Amino acid sequence: MDGIKQIICIKWGTKFGPHYVNRLRAMIARNITPPFRLICFTDDASGLHPDVVVRPLPDFHYEAPRNTLGKWPKSRLWGDLGDIRGTVLFLDLDVVITGNLDDFFTFGDPADTVLATNPQTVKPFERLGQTSVYRMQVGRLAPLQRIFAADPQGVADKYRFEQRFVTRRAPGGVKFWPRGWVVHFRQHCVPPVPLRYWQEPRIPRGARIVIFAGSLNPPDAIAGRWSEDDIHRPPAEHLRAALDGRRREALGRHLRHYLRPTGWVDRLWRE
Numbered sequence: 001m002d003g004i005k006q007i008i009c010i011k012w013g014t015k016f017g018p019h020y021v022n023r024l025r026a027m028i029a030r031n032i033t034p035p036f037r038l039i040c041f042t043d044d045a046s047g048l049h050p051d052v053v054v055r056p057l058p059d060f061h062y063e064a065p066r067n068t069l070g071k072w073p074k075s076r077l078w079g080d081l082g083d084i085r086g087t088v089l090f091l092d093l094d095v096v097i098t099g100n101l102d103d104f105f106t107f108g109d110p111a112d113t114v115l116a117t118n119p120q121t122v123k124p125f126e127r128l129g130q131t132s133v134y135r136m137q138v139g140r141l142a143p144l145q146r147i148f149a150a151d152p153q154g155v156a157d158k159y160r161f162e163q164r165f166v167t168r169r170a171p172g173g174v175k176f177w178p179r180g181w182v183v184h185f186r187q188h189c190v191p192p193v194p195l196r197y198w199q200e201p202r203i204p205r206g207a208r209i210v211i212f213a214g215s216l217n218p219p220d221a222i223a224g225r226w227s228e229d230d231i232h233r234p235p236a237e238h239l240r241a242a243l244d245g246r247r248r249e250a251l252g253r254h255l256r257h258y259l260r261p262t263g264w265v266d267r268l269w270r271e
Contacts, residue, residue, distance in 0.1 A: 005036035005105050006088045008081075011044070012057060012073055018047030019271075020093040025049055026271040027097035031208075039084055041077065049271075055082060062149045065156035072162050074131060075148050078141035085138050091209070092132040094217045096185075096269050099208030104135060107177065111137050113170045116182035116211065118163060129167035129174055132211040133182045143171055180206045186216060193256055197235040200260045216259075218269045224261035232261065 007028055011021060025038045026049075037053050045054040058076045065072055077090065087110050089101075108114055113136045115129030144165065148155045159165040167174055183189065189201040189210060201221065203210070212218060215227040224232035233241060238258050241247050247254040 003035065005032060005034075005101075006039065006084065006086065007036065008039045008041065008077065008084065008088045008090050009093055010057070010074060010077060010090075011040055011042040011093060013043075016093045021052055022047075022049045022271050023269055024091060024093060024095070024097075025052055027268065028091075028101065031097050031099060032101045039088075041081075055084065058082070060145065060149065062152050065153045068153070068156035068160060070156060070159075070161040070163070071131070072148070072152070072156060074162055075145055078145040078148075079139065080142070081138050087135065087137055089135045090131070090133070092211065094212045095132060096210045096212070096218055096265055097208070098203050098210055098264075098268060099181075099206070101208065103181075104133075104177070104208075107135075108175050111140070111172075112175050113137075113140060113166070113172065114175045114177060115163070115167065116209075117176050117179075119184050119187045127167075127176070128161075129163050129176065130182070130184075130211065130213070131163040131166060132213060133177070133209050134166075140171060141166065144169055180204060182209045182211060183207045185210050185212050185221060186214065189262075190259060193258075196258055196260065197238075198260070201262045201264075203264060210265075218265050221259065221262040221265040222269070224259050226257040226259055230257070232259075 009021060009024060021040050028036065028038060039053040039055055040048060041055050041057050043057050048054060058079065058081060060076045060079070087105070089104050113134065115134045116132060118128040118130035155165060183204050185201065188204050190196055191199045191201065217228065220228055242251055242254045
């Protein structure tokens with residue numbers, strides 16, 4: 001597909017409905033120089049926009065890790081993708097696109113595996129990749145797929161997250177997007193305490209994609225809640241709840257876990 005920018009995503013199960021894919025397609029279209037195509041690998045194509053290219057989930061027979069964090073089903077995309085070949089940009093379904101995407105296809109060498117930088121590593125001095133936004137040559141990560149398929153739980157126990165496995169073991173190593181292209185909503189957009197009680201989250205200067213790793217997704221940012229099972233309260237009520245028994249977590253976490261409704265997510269995360 002020379003000249004066509006290829007973006008891929010994966011949807012399995014019921015956590016994300018078709019509107020996540022359709023809004024992703026619309027955000028891409030508003031922020032890219034055509035031609036492009038969005039390919040969705042999924043077990044349920046119902047409700048998807050007709051411009052989304054649908055492909056079945058790639059066959060990958062293994063027993064998924066049971067007691068380990070990480071989005072290991074993404075490993076389905078590391079090997080053969082049928083008629084999809086060449087360079088592809090992978091995007092998680094719950095990202096919000098805030099700037100132009102063209103440079104994600106021209107940065108570095110086409111054969112490079114390029115990841116976002118994960119800001120949440122717990123290991124000192126570890127430079128950990130983030131696979132919410134990454135570029136690869138189709139099939140280049142197939143050796144990782146074979147290693148994982150041979151011992152899924154062992155690999156997951158050793159690396160914990162699939163993005164750590166890719167960061168450390170990708171053939172030829174990995175590169176990282178320039179600083180600031182990809183930002184983490186909680187880490188980079190939400191103001192620090194106590195400013196978050198009266199200031200709305202902001203888009204950092206130069207950010208092109210905002211990722212929503214964890215339990216906070218775009219609908220939560222729009223509603224002003226820290227997770228999907230949370231509720232939004234006005235600042236004073238949230239502070240009162242910290243003292244009158246209406247909190248479900250430690251006092252410090254309750255005070256940190258506050259978010260004002262985010263208007264720019266509502267404006268950008270749409271068809």
